[in-house]
Amino acid sequence: MAGTPLKSHIPEILAPAGDPLKLRTALIYGADAVYLAGSRFGLRQASDNFQEEELRDACRYAHDRGKKVYLALNAFLFDHELQGVPSYVAQCEKMGVDALIVSDLGVLRIAREHSSLPLHISTQASTLNSLSAGFWKDMGAKRVVLGREVSMEEAIVIRKKTGIEVEVFVHGAMCMSYSGHCTISNYTAGRDSNRGGCIQSCRFAYHLNAEKSCESKKATTFLSSKDLRAMPLMNELLGSPIDSLKIEGRNKSLLYVATAVRNYSKAKRQFLKQGRVQKEELMEDLERMSFRGYTEANLKEKAGSSSVYEYETSRTSGYCMLGYVVEKVQGQYAAILLRSGFQDSDQMEIMGVGEVDYKLPKGEIRDSLGQKIKSGRPNTVIYIPDSDSIEEGMVLRKRGVS
Ligand code: SF4
Structure with missing residues (x-):
């Protein structure tokens, strides 16, 4: 053809x-x-x-x-x-x-x-x-x-x-079913999987008790x-x-x-x-x-x-998202909007596009008043020195949380 x-x-x-x-x-x-x-x-x-x-x-x-x-x-x-x-x-x-x-x-x-x-x-x-x-x-x-x-x-x-x-x-x-041809959520939650209403019912843990011989003692995720x-x-x-x-x-x-x-x-x-x-x-x-x-x-x-x-x-990731770069002023600073908080002991890196991730310079993190800080709260903006490898939109992640 x-x-x-x-x-x-x-x-x-x-x-x-x-x-x-x-x-x-x-x-x-x-x-x-x-x-x-x-x-x-x-x-x-x-x-x-x-x-x-x-x-x-x-x-x-x-x-x-x-x-x-x-x-x-x-x-x-x-x-x-x-x-x-x-x-x-x-x-x-x-x-x-x-x-x-x-x-x-x-x-x-x-x-x-x-x-x-x-x-x-x-x-x-x-x-x-x-x-x-x-x-x-x-x-x-x-x-x-x-x-x-x-x-x-x-x-x-x-x-x-x-x-x-x-x-x-x-x-x-x-999906455990053929993509989209699933109505578990329709029955378990009254939401239509074929209208974007899937509540991921197959991910829940269930007890299997169809037959005594194969009854499971505890709930498992056998549908997922x-x-x-x-x-x-x-x-x-x-x-x-x-x-x-x-x-x-x-x-x-x-x-x-x-x-x-x-x-x-x-x-x-x-x-x-x-x-x-x-x-x-x-x-x-x-x-x-x-x-x-x-x-x-x-x-x-x-x-x-x-x-x-x-x-x-199952394995957990050990990483979580901290925030993302909202502004970069070439040669001066990059501003990062935090989605989660951080502590001084956290290992933080901006995920690079190329081969290298950018490790955050610990003593150089500042708040909006220019003060050096050792911790940060969600929904605040922090500032770090700019680097060529940083771009607006890049994601900051930290290690140590699953
Ligand atoms: S409940 Fe599970 S199998 Fe059904 S549509 Fe949602 S993800 Fe797929």
């Missing part, structure tokens, strides 16, 4: 942007593109989704840096909800969005008729094979975000057979999956015809966005420069944030009992 030609360049690193701050963080730390939700028709009904003006600014900010913005319109809609979609997709195109992510065939049809934006088929559509992918291509889609159940080898075959662009998840939370970390496969993924490597997590923290994006982006830079990824160090850094134990999940072999997250044996 003809389609987007197999490229000589390597896959893009695609990052979640849950709000404008996370968008900036993702792009600073090296994402090639971000995906986000607008105020309407997305799956994540978070209050910090992008309003119209924020969306316009986000596109401008990304394009100024040669990056792309994909907008999720991936809810499945009822008839009475379709009314506003035509004007919204036309508006998104005017605001500079680079592609729409859709699941619903009705939304796809409207998007085709009311915009010329490229269409990406959401992972919600559970595309697992080349016939499905070919169907979406015939429907006018440019890309499919494959279901997380697909292996790396299967993704490569789908790409080669169909010619449609493929995007695969490389990092983040995994470990998190995906495809870093061990990055040499193969970056050398493959796959078009986009996606990091999950629009609701995740700023520390998560900075940590995940900088390591996958570093992997890409290493691959471009040396033809190989030095995985060990990058894998280690991915453990400096909260995670539920890591797995390569279905990318390597089909998920099984080894994919289940065992709460008691």
Whole structure:
């Protein structure tokens, strides 16, 4: 089948942007593109989704840096909800969005008729094979975000057979069900998983008592999956015809966005420069944030009992986010807004974009009055001497807290 030609360049690193701050963080730390939700028709009904003006600014900010913005319109809609979609997709195109992510065939049809934006088929559509992918291509889609159940080898075959662009998840939370086809939260909390209402019911600890013989004595997290970390496969993924490597997590923290994006982006830079990824160090850094134990999940072999997250044996990060750089005056100072407090004994570092983190010079931290300080409280601004390696938006983390 003809389609987007197999490229000589390597896959893009695609990052979640849950709000404008996370968008900036993702792009600073090296994402090639971000995906986000607008105020309407997305799956994540978070209050910090992008309003119209924020969306316009986000596109401008990304394009100024040669990056792309994909907008999720991936809810499945009822008839009475379709009314506003035509004007919204036309508006998104005017605001500079680079592609729409859709699941619903009705939304796809409207998007085709009311915009010329490229269409990406959401992972919600559970595309697992080349016939499905070919169907979406015939429907006018440019890309499919494959279901997380697909292996790396299967993704490569789908790409080669169909010619449609493929995007695969490389990092983040995994669903125990086929992505999005889960109603546990509907039953346990009256919230619709398919409308962004998932309360992560599968992460809770449950007692198993279906049969006396396998009754569990204490509650366990047997419904919860470990998190995906495809870093061990990055040499193969970056050398493959796959078009986009996606990091999950629009609701995740700023520390998560900075940590995940900088390591996958570093992997890409290493691959471009040396033809190989030095995985060990990058894998280690991915453990400096909260995670539920890591797995390569279905990318390597089909998920099984080894994919289940065992709460008691999981590792904790040992790091937490302290704040981020809100202002830099070249050669003079950098101002950091604290999200958490610190003590003199804390080891603090600004997460670098390149190879080196910037250790905070302890005797040189000042408050807004210019006084040297040995501790700081949340929601205050501290000042440190500027350094060439510091940029606005960089994240400050500290060691010693899980
Ligand atoms: S409850 Fe768990 S399996 Fe269900 S949608 Fe939410 S994360 Fe996925």
